[in-house]
Amino acid sequence: MNNNPSEGKLMDHEADGIKELDNLLPRWWVWLFNLTIIYSVIYMIYYHVAGAGDLQAAEYTKEWKRGEEIKSAAITKFESGIATLTPSTNKTELGEGQRLYVNYCAPCHRPDGGGLVGPNLCDDYWIHGSNYVDNVKTVINGVPAKGMLTWRGVLNPDQIKAVSSYVYTLRGTSPKNPKPAENTVTAPTGPSAFE
Ligand code: HEC
Numbered sequence: 001m002n003n004n005p006s007e008g009k010l011m012d013h014e015a016d017g018i019k020e021l022d023n024l025l026p027r028w029w030v031w032l033f034n035l036t037i038i039y040s041v042i043y044m045i046y047y048h049v050a051g052a053g054d055l056q057a058a059e060y061t062k063e064w065k066r067g068e069e070i071k072s073a074a075i076t077k078f079e080s081g082i083a084t085l086t087p088s089t090n091k092t093e094l095g096e097g098q099r100l101y102v103n104y105c106a107p108c109h110r111p112d113g114g115g116l117v118g119p120n121l122c123d124d125y126w127i128h129g130s131n132y133v134d135n136v137k138t139v140i141n142g143v144p145a146k147g148m149l150t151w152r153g154v155l156n157p158d159q160i161k162a163v164s165s166y167v168y169t170l171r172g173t174s175p176k177n178p179k180p181a182e183n184t185v186t187a188p189t190g191p192s193a194f195e
Helices: 027-049 056-080 091-109 132-141 157-170
Strands: 010-015 018-021
Touching (some): 056 157
Antiparallel strands (some): 010 018
16 A cells, blocks of 8 residues: 555655645635636626626726715715804814814914915905805805905815914914005096996
8 A cells, every 4th residue: 555645746856955745736826826717708708808897997987076076065065054163262172173274374464464475464454355154155155356265175075174264363463573564545436437
């Protein structure tokens, strides 16, 4: 009886003293391997021949669109409730507002709100309305023609509320060398020359 399982299996090559036995691969391994081949054929037909599934680029575009829809729905909901908004007094929210202000708004309005490219946000003179809701609207819509950026879609609704609440706390503070008040332009009262 043959007690040596290796007998007759030794292959006739050798490298650096290492020899190889011609063992059969385990059945489960061979079947796993066969399955990957079957899977790849199905995959190729499904995605590349029949075009039944979305490839990466299409999947990305779909996800992106869904994200944009969620975003614009949130913005629309936020904007429809703007009229009743009140400035937050919550410390965490104001802290977040300050962080956003320093990052995004200070380059134009100065860290202390004194005004630089943008107007002074601490005085009683306002170009686009003085109350909190007016401020929120200006922040959302911007004044593109005058260099105030539109923050809709850049900051999310919570961030817009927070940063506007922080701006609200700047009222009545007296920064050094503030930018002079700007709204000296009087609003037109009668019909314009073109009407
Ligand atoms: C690129 C410069 C710039 C940046 C950045 C900027 N602003 Fe302005 N902002 C302006 C200008 C310029 C105006 C004046 C617009 C006008 O004259 O109609 C303005 C106006 C405003 C007003 C209205 C002031 C008024 O008198 O009615 C508010 C409120 C305001 N900005 C808040 C912010 C906030 C909050 C941020 C940050 C999220 C910000 N701004 C970022 C340039 C900027």
